[in-house]
Amino acid sequence: MAASDRPLKPAEFAPISGSKTGSNGPKWPSTRTVAIALVAAALLGVLLFLFNAKSLKVIVQPADSATISLSGGLHLALSDRFLVLESGYQVSITSPGFYPTAIDYQVTEAAAQNLTVALSPLPGEITFAITPPESQLFLDGELFEQRALQLVPGDYQLEARADRYQTHSQLISVIGRGIAETIAIELRPDWSDVTFTSKPEGADVWVDEQFVGTTPITLALLAGERLIRFEKVAYQSKQLSLSVEPETDVIHPLVELEPANGVLQVITEPDGATVRVNQRYHGLTPTSLDLTPNQLSLITITKPGFKPQSFERQLAPGTSRTEMITLSPSLGTIEFEVSPSDAVIYGNGQRLGTGSGVYQLPETAQDITIEKPGYETFSTQVTPRSGLEQTVTTRLLTFAEARRARLLPMVTTSVGGQMTLIDTVGSSEFMMGSSRRDSGRRANETQRTVRLSRAFYIATTETTNQQFRVFDTEHNSGVIAGTSLNRQSQPVVEVSWQRAAQFCNWLSAQEGLPPFYREEGGIVIGFNPESIGYRLPTEAEWEFVSRVHADGIRR
Template identity: 35%
Template sequence: MSELIVREALGERRFTATDFPIAVGGQGSAIVMAGRPEGAEAYLGLHEDQLFVQPADGVEVLHNGVPVQNSTWLRSGDVINFGAARLRLLAQRDDQRIVEVDDGSSGNITAPPIIEPSARLQGGEGDAERIDPLQFRPSDPVKAGPKVRLDLKKIVAGVAAALVAAVLWFIFTATSVSVRTDPADAQVDIQGTLPAVRFAGRVLVRPGDYLIKATQEGFSPAQLQAKVTKEPNQTFALKLQKLPGKVKVDVPAQARVTVDGKELGNAPGEFTIAPGKHTIAIAAARYQPFSGELDVVGEGKSQTFTPKLVPAWAEVTVSSEPAGAMLVVDGEERGVTPLTTQILAGNHPVELRMAGFKSWTTDVQVKANEAMNLGPVRLGLPDGKLALRSEPSGASVSVGGVYRGQTPVSLELRPDIAHNVVLTMPGYEAATREVSLTAGEDRTLSVPLSGVFGEVTLAVQPADAQVFVDGKAAGAANQKLRLVATTHDIEIRKTGFVTYKTSITPRPGVSQKIETTLLTPEQTRMAATPTNIRSKAELSLKLMPVGSFTMGSPRREPGRRANEAQRDVQFKRPFYMGVSEVTNGQFRKFKADHRSGIIGQHTLDLDNQPAVNVTWNDAALYCNWLSQQDGLPPAYQNKDGRMVAVQPLTTGYRLPTDAEWEWMARFEGGGKFRRYPWGNALPVTPRSGNYADVTARLIVQDVIPDYDDGYAAAAPTSKFPANPLGLFDVGGNVAEWVHDYYTVSSDSGAVAVDPTGPADGKQHVIRGSSWKQASVTELRLSARSFGESQANDVGFRVARYAE
């Protein structure tokens, strides 16, 4: 047989004749069976190309279900069982034998029935070798044969020869190996298929796998899985690790022990530490930190480590004259002098106290483990104590030219010495006192201060306001105050008005006056609101006055229309109004392709002419664009394809409301309101505005007789005088879109506050006359028109709320 093929779960392995015998069993065997105990249970042997199985000593295996304990020949189909695992000898192939290993790890294996050994003797099926019965004849009773006699000497000699042969065979086929251990005197045990023979410091073993174990007291056992080949002089080395040692750390005080950066626990105490050199650190209260080297012997042995801890304190001896003073360190009483006490290293406040004597204090710098002496300290007589007050309080106090605080103040003064005490306070004359105290004396001194006064006259509207000086009520506002010459906080208060605050410093002989008029919150807010503003798109707006008026016209006013119902309107929310109408140049910054057109031979498209032929939606979109430029919230939003107002109205740019437009157009001041742009009566005042004049006969049907304003159609904005509020072209030039939806209402007595018109509608209100109009009805400032499409005489101006 040239080779044995062993088929396992992980593949095939091949063995030659030199590899025999082959160990079979648990861990450490050449063929390993899962779940079997460590070591070989049987060996596969080869003799004259014939395989046989040899159970290990004391191990019983099953050969074709029959327990065997001796060498047994193997043939094709034989099965050898090792518990749940088995070997199957497959059919011979050429010069090869094939063994299939099933170690029981892939599924359940049905164990064969155990056959009694007697069954084999009866020639049952499956025997490894059939043994035929011998043929013999019964003995002749008359002629008996010779007796067989055993030769004991020959038997002994045969056994001895066999043993010598076996020994010689072992010697000539064994390999010499050496096993070295650290430590060298460790006990070595070699376990394998065949026994090992020790000879002259070496070991004779047959080639194969061996488990080498080494043991030594004080060390952890070591082992090595060795494969011995036929190579001569093989050496195997094992190093045993020392067991940890037990180290007792002996210190004079409780401490924390750290070894190699790992905290072990509290000392005094015993710790288990690995052998070798270590860095040990010890931290104990009142001792300096310790760090050193610790050499642990190990081997389970005990040793004691006694580090020398250096105190982190020193003994300080304190004495005083007279003796018996209480020593206080860091606020802790230590005892009476003379005294020796332990004080930790560092800086410490030290005080000596004794009744009838002045306390003595100092800072002491203590060095660790270095004794020091303080004293004898001579205790002085106690200071006198002066409780100093002034009227008024708050005066600055100096003693001997040194500042000592403000009254009321408690002073400690050296006894039996005259001290110069000076009190000063702004607005008062300085006061000086000479004070001498005896040792331990307590004295109280009150010093009145003489004020230096000035006069302040108050002139306040409204007259019934109240004045407060430095937070204290001082009576009616209109009076003359006599105040000390220091800075005072003055407040003038009245319910419903904003408080007036100021500061003043009266001066003797100098007359001073505070004159003011209290404002309501609304007046204050208006006063803080800019009168004029300018948008980033260069539109100028003015702040309009707030107030009340009757909107619309009386029924008997000549030219009145039915849509001019009267109602009372009040403005509370301040708003700005555009100084002039939006020009073509300004509108084209928003919509570059805008064209206002021409009328007859007269252009309406110059940059300084008002923008016309714009829809109400175009004007609203322009207002939102202005708001975006100035970072303001838009006043309009797109809803179903048309612009509608945001509710409530924002502070963004928008069109004037119907009420706002009539208020600013008719406002004259002093509670009076105009009927026409130029005043309250006809005829039209020359150069008062751009209306349908005699120059417009060729392009309009009705004109104002004998009136010539110089422009047949639209004039540049701001060419005619402004109205009383400083706004241009309120009457004439072009009519203007306003914010409100158009509706016709009846007269109403209810007051409308900041009205913005109906919530919905189709058409929008148009206000003011234009260059096309000449009738009394159209020239009136209360006239209202409406529309929903663009026109060549309708433009717009912008407005916005101030807040």
């Protein structure tokens, strides 16, 4: 029979040797067993921590005396590293002279990690001891009233200023870290003591226009260019420029004052006379003369048109005197021959008289005008001379005569045409029209007497193609009997009266003359009879220049 086929039989329980049975329940592990279990658990936990820990190095800048601590999770501090788990930590750093720093840091899965922390230094405790105490303190251009300051580390441009002291400048470097420093500054004087003496003593002293005392005197003058003036009654003032160097005391050489000039005030009637002192030009009256004291001075006064005067004066030092002088006119003779006889004569704007006559005028340039209503004013300049007789002869022209006298016998138009003056004023009447006996006479050419009342210019030749094309560049004069009429020198043809009138207005515009013809929309609608601009000749003007010679003989 196989072993597996054997029948099972109950057997009596037999306890292990040494064990006891009882009825008091289960027994607890012994203390040794528990201790061993706890040590084993701790070792297991340490092994687990070491297995999962990451290395964290905290690099502090600067590193001197820095204390580093971690919180917020399990960690182990080694010599220069921490073993930490992959979790969030707060890193706290303290160091003498720096602000405490706390940083939240998240540990990643990297095995070795670095955290760099730059500490911020505390400000420096800087005390400025500046002499004199009222000085002003500037750091980088900013004014500070306090003398004890907390300054962040760095370089500063320091300036200390005070009235009458040299400005002190220097570059300071602040270390910070709560270190206390004292910077002592003593400003140097910006002045020097200058001693002045004068001969005579007791002269008033002015420095830069400020009165400061009388000589002898010692002054604390600021460095730089100083303007010094010395004054004393009956003496000439003396002025000098002094360059003062700081901290360099000076005894100035003796200042000798000269006796003051005498002052002569010269007034003339009329004023504007030339004054010379000892033959040297001094100026025009009214004027003040500085004369050398206790010496005779020759004063000469001249003015055109007046007799010269001379005199001598001697003044004591520092005295003054006024001379009032009336100049006597020096006259010359001018004879006027004037027509018409009631014309008024003016000299330098003053009415002299009416009509022809002899006048005594001052020997100075005289602007002469002779006037009469309805006549053009005559003007000239003449300078009378004593002993020399001069004559001014004139006949006033009416406005019409004057205008006619200014007319040129020939003028040239802006397009090169020549125009001659036809002056009909004074011409006799002429017979206009044709006699019944004239061949080719028409019924409307009746004879009648005509007189032209004003002068006019008329072209010496017909207007040429060249001249007209300056106005109308596209003009075509055409052809007749197979012959071209477009040569430049030929008279322009194929021009309507309207176009001819527009050409005249265009010529007027070129020369700045008012247009004779009135136009609207390019159409001539009338004319201005008072205009002096270009126009076409009237029938009477054309017949006059065609029939009458210069001597008035009918052609």
